[in-house]
Every structure is written in C-alpha cells, then in structure tokens.
Amino acid sequence: MDPVNRALWWRKTHPEVTAKTRWFMNWHEYYSLLLSGRPVVDWSDAGAWATYDVASGGWSRERIDETGIDPRWLPDVQANATPIGPILPAMARDLDLPADVLIVTxxxxxxxxxxxxxxxxxxxxxxxxxxxxxxxxxxxxxxxxxxxxxxxxxxxxxxxxxxxxxxxxxxxxxxxxxxxxxxxxxxxxxxxxxxxxxxxxxxxxxxxxxxxxxxxxxxxxxxxxxxxxxxxxxxxxxxxxxxxxxxxxxxxxxxxxxxxxxxxxxxxxxxxxxxxxxxxxxxxxxxxxxxxxxxxxxxxxxxxxxxxxxxxxxxxxxxxxxxxxxxxxxxxxxxxxxxxxxxxxxxxxxxxxxxx
The missing domain is CATH 3.30.420.40 (ATPase, nucleotide binding domain)
Structure with a gap:
C-alpha cells in the first residue's frame, strides 16, 4: 500500500501517535536513518508514494496539498546509487564495520x-x-x-x-x-x-x-x-x-x-x-x-x-x-x-x- 495512505490512516485513527511523529518511513528509510542519521528514500522506492513527482524526482507540492499529509513526515529523496553519507560511529562499532563505510541508496x-x-x-x-x-x-x-x-x-x-x-x-x-x-x-x-x-x-x-x-x-x-x-x-x-x-x-x-x-x-x-x-x-x-x-x-x-x-x-x-x-x-x-x-x-x- 502507498505509504502516504498508511500515514493518513494513522493520523485519522491514532492522532495521539501522529501528534508525536517526526517521520513516517518504510523500512528502507528507517535503516537509512539508523545507519547514517538521515531518512532517505531512493527514486524507485519513492515512486510508490502518492506524493512523488516523476518529473522532478522529488516530492510534489501539489500532491502534498491534495493529500493533506504533513510534509515534515516525508523522508529525503535521492537518486538511486548516490551517497547518503558516512556510517554513524555508534553503528559502525555495533556492527563491527570500518568507520569510513559509506551509506548509499x-x-x-x-x-x-x-x-x-x-x-x-x-x-x-x-x-x-x-x-x-x-x-x-x-x-x-x-x-x-x-x-x-x-x-x-x-x-x-x-x-x-x-x-x-x-x-x-x-x-x-x-x-x-x-x-x-x-x-x-x-x-x-x-x-x-x-x-x-x-x-x-x-x-x-x-x-x-x-x-x-x-x-x-x-x-x-x-x-x-x-x-x-x-x-x-x-x-x-x-x-x-x-x-x-x-x-x-x-x-x-x-x-x-x-x-x-x-x-x-x-x-x-x-x-x-x-x-x-x-x-x-x-x-x-x-x-x-x-x-x-x-x-x-x-x-x-x-x-x-x-x-x-x-x-x-x-x-x-x-x-x-x-x-x-x-x-x-x-x-x-x-x-x-x-x-x-x-x-x-x-x-x-x-x-x-x-x-x-
């Protein structure tokens, strides 16, 4: 299901949860956040979101207004196979990875x-x-x-x-x-x-x-x-x-x-x-x-x-x-x-x- 619809369902049925929500993410963006400190979705995954704009490769202001989703909930969008950033030091230690590992979409x-x-x-x-x-x-x-x-x-x-x-x-x-x-x-x-x-x-x-x-x-x-x-x-x-x-x-x-x-x-x-x-x-x-x-x-x-x-x-x-x-x-x-x-x-x- 489109993540935007899921987010709107949460807002409708559990407003007490969404009132405290910073981001709404699929697991892709969630692991990006854990590893790099940034929630990032690649173009191919972003295409499943109702607010994605094919022409610009980013979020559509028009679709955001139409759906009424809080734009602060949306993760960052990047092209496929582009750097997100270095791995967080704490995650590198927890996963026993080199400190210079690069996280990529x-x-x-x-x-x-x-x-x-x-x-x-x-x-x-x-x-x-x-x-x-x-x-x-x-x-x-x-x-x-x-x-x-x-x-x-x-x-x-x-x-x-x-x-x-x-x-x-x-x-x-x-x-x-x-x-x-x-x-x-x-x-x-x-x-x-x-x-x-x-x-x-x-x-x-x-x-x-x-x-x-x-x-x-x-x-x-x-x-x-x-x-x-x-x-x-x-x-x-x-x-x-x-x-x-x-x-x-x-x-x-x-x-x-x-x-x-x-x-x-x-x-x-x-x-x-x-x-x-x-x-x-x-x-x-x-x-x-x-x-x-x-x-x-x-x-x-x-x-x-x-x-x-x-x-x-x-x-x-x-x-x-x-x-x-x-x-x-x-x-x-x-x-x-x-x-x-x-x-x-x-x-x-x-x-x-x-x-x-």
Missing amino acids: GAWDAFAASVGAGAVDPRVVALACGTWHSFTVAVQAGWPAELVNEGMNICPHPGASGFAILGTNPNGMSVIDWARDLFGISIPELNQGLAKAGVGPGHVFADAALTPLPHVSRGQGQGAAFEGITLATNGVDVIRALLEAIACEFSVTIERLRHRGIESWLVRATGGGSKLDWWLQLHADVCGIPFEVVAQDEPGAFGAAILAGVGAGVYPSVSSAVGQLVTVSRRFEPDAKRGAMYADVRARLAARQVET
Missing part, C-alpha cells in the same frame, strides 16, 4: 534484482520466476499511456533510461508449488516427468489464474480453469499445463508490449523457477527471444551491491558496472517450430486476458 527489490541480472537497459527484460511471475524492462520517456490500463506500472528505475515497466502476476511459482504439494511431486520428480514430455502442448489446458491479478476484480467462486483432465491424467500433466499457461501468458504480454512499440530482445530470468530448464526453454520458444540465467544466485543482493559500488565511485555507471560484473551461466535459444505449436494456447489465454 539502493533500489526497490525488483529493480535491484534487474540490476543483479544485468537487465538495466531498454529491450532487456528481467523476469523474476519467483512466488510471483513479475518482470521489469527499462523504457525511455514517452511510453504509451495505454500501458497503465493494461495493468502495467511505469516506475523510476536505476538504469540509464531512468524508468521501467513493471508487470506483476501473482500466479508464478506459488501456483506450481501449490500443485506440487497437492500431488506430492518433488522438483526432481517434476524434472523427470517434464523430460519425458512431448515437444507440443500437453493434453491438459489450464489458465493458472489461481490468484486474481492486482488490476482485475474477480467475483466469488472464480479462479483457474482446467480442461482435458481424464482418468489417465497424472500430477505432472497438471503441473505441466500450469507451467505452459504461465509461460504462454508471459509471451502474450511480451507481444502486447511489442504492439505498443516496446521491443524485447533478451530475457534474463532469476528466481527458483529459473532452475527449471524445460520451463525456460518453453519461455524462449513461445516468446521467440533468447532467455539467459545469470551465474549469481541472489541477484537482488548482488544488484544492491552493484548500486553501492556505483554510489561509492568504484564504477562510473550502472550499465558499465553490470557489463563488468554480471556473468551468464545458461542460455536458451528459441525454437520457432516448437513455439508455433503453442499458438492455440496463446490465443486462448490472450482472449481470457481481454475478457477480464
């Missing part, structure tokens, strides 16, 4: 992960195959306004363009883990079953919509749809259908972006789902673009470290740091013939997206 977790994955420039997509199936792709100013109506967010980004599209889908590995638990199938067993699968779609169709999308209002009783289940269907068949649905939905989104003039030439995948080679190859096939997995296991933390290096002056820019530090462990080239076999699945899922 980082980025919101998805954007830090995109840095760690080396996906910071336009046309390179960072796909987080985690609990959610979410992605970011850097864009230049002048993006189509229709993207917002299609469930996309445009947010400040630490890359050179300064902005990125953020697409979120709660039906990611949470759906796959649910199905694995339901059928009692381990990851090794799933990999073995998928290795035996044919090259085209399985006999079960699913839309994987077990969790409503953030921008779609779902009625009671609505959820995922499954078709083609018979007495011969096993757990791997159902999980495969869910994996196919998630990959094909992502490909539909990539195609929608292409129609809006947002090209994607490469996808860098991270998260637990990126360990499923069968799934990443399917992604590449239905999207028609290469997929890569970086060698770093924790791209979010790695991306934060890269931003710290830029802020400390070790690297001249985020793009140059990424070019020097990020390495690729696996690459999946698209198979157009296999991708074409999923045309009907993609069309059905695209039609369902339009319906909702």
Whole structure:
C-alpha cells in the first residue's frame, strides 16, 4: 500500500501517535536513518508514494496539498546509487564495520534484482520466476499511456533510461508449488516427468489464474480453469499445463508490449523457477527471444551491491558496472517450430486476458 495512505490512516485513527511523529518511513528509510542519521528514500522506492513527482524526482507540492499529509513526515529523496553519507560511529562499532563505510541508496527489490541480472537497459527484460511471475524492462520517456490500463506500472528505475515497466502476476511459482504439494511431486520428480514430455502442448489446458491479478476484480467462486483432465491424467500433466499457461501468458504480454512499440530482445530470468530448464526453454520458444540465467544466485543482493559500488565511485555507471560484473551461466535459444505449436494456447489465454 502507498505509504502516504498508511500515514493518513494513522493520523485519522491514532492522532495521539501522529501528534508525536517526526517521520513516517518504510523500512528502507528507517535503516537509512539508523545507519547514517538521515531518512532517505531512493527514486524507485519513492515512486510508490502518492506524493512523488516523476518529473522532478522529488516530492510534489501539489500532491502534498491534495493529500493533506504533513510534509515534515516525508523522508529525503535521492537518486538511486548516490551517497547518503558516512556510517554513524555508534553503528559502525555495533556492527563491527570500518568507520569510513559509506551509506548509499539502493533500489526497490525488483529493480535491484534487474540490476543483479544485468537487465538495466531498454529491450532487456528481467523476469523474476519467483512466488510471483513479475518482470521489469527499462523504457525511455514517452511510453504509451495505454500501458497503465493494461495493468502495467511505469516506475523510476536505476538504469540509464531512468524508468521501467513493471508487470506483476501473482500466479508464478506459488501456483506450481501449490500443485506440487497437492500431488506430492518433488522438483526432481517434476524434472523427470517434464523430460519425458512431448515437444507440443500437453493434453491438459489450464489458465493458472489461481490468484486474481492486482488490476482485475474477480467475483466469488472464480479462479483457474482446467480442461482435458481424464482418468489417465497424472500430477505432472497438471503441473505441466500450469507451467505452459504461465509461460504462454508471459509471451502474450511480451507481444502486447511489442504492439505498443516496446521491443524485447533478451530475457534474463532469476528466481527458483529459473532452475527449471524445460520451463525456460518453453519461455524462449513461445516468446521467440533468447532467455539467459545469470551465474549469481541472489541477484537482488548482488544488484544492491552493484548500486553501492556505483554510489561509492568504484564504477562510473550502472550499465558499465553490470557489463563488468554480471556473468551468464545458461542460455536458451528459441525454437520457432516448437513455439508455433503453442499458438492455440496463446490465443486462448490472450482472449481470457481481454475478457477480464
């Protein structure tokens, strides 16, 4: 939830608390305050505040007046990967850190992960195959306004363009883990079953919509749809259908972006789902673009470290740091013939997206 709304809720329901409040902070700004003595929010995190002004990179006087929030509650705003100040002596002693440690702004977790994955420039997509199936792709100013109506967010980004599209889908590995638990199938067993699968779609169709999308209002009783289940269907068949649905939905989104003039030439995948080679190859096939997995296991933390290096002056820019530090462990080239076999699945899922 937007921090400004939370602050206003506190003022409405607990005025005795807000009467004594100096700052209203998320945990990012809170730790900045603890470490440096200054509550600072970076651009990408500030973008979640209703009072943020994209044009100036600071707080909007107009939005402050509209919301009625006390401007004294707001933390300072700084660009990503910029110095906040030296660590406080007491904190350096408590944490057993050198006294000259420099505190630097980082980025919101998805954007830090995109840095760690080396996906910071336009046309390179960072796909987080985690609990959610979410992605970011850097864009230049002048993006189509229709993207917002299609469930996309445009947010400040630490890359050179300064902005990125953020697409979120709660039906990611949470759906796959649910199905694995339901059928009692381990990851090794799933990999073995998928290795035996044919090259085209399985006999079960699913839309994987077990969790409503953030921008779609779902009625009671609505959820995922499954078709083609018979007495011969096993757990791997159902999980495969869910994996196919998630990959094909992502490909539909990539195609929608292409129609809006947002090209994607490469996808860098991270998260637990990126360990499923069968799934990443399917992604590449239905999207028609290469997929890569970086060698770093924790791209979010790695991306934060890269931003710290830029802020400390070790690297001249985020793009140059990424070019020097990020390495690729696996690459999946698209198979157009296999991708074409999923045309009907993609069309059905695209039609369902339009319906909702």
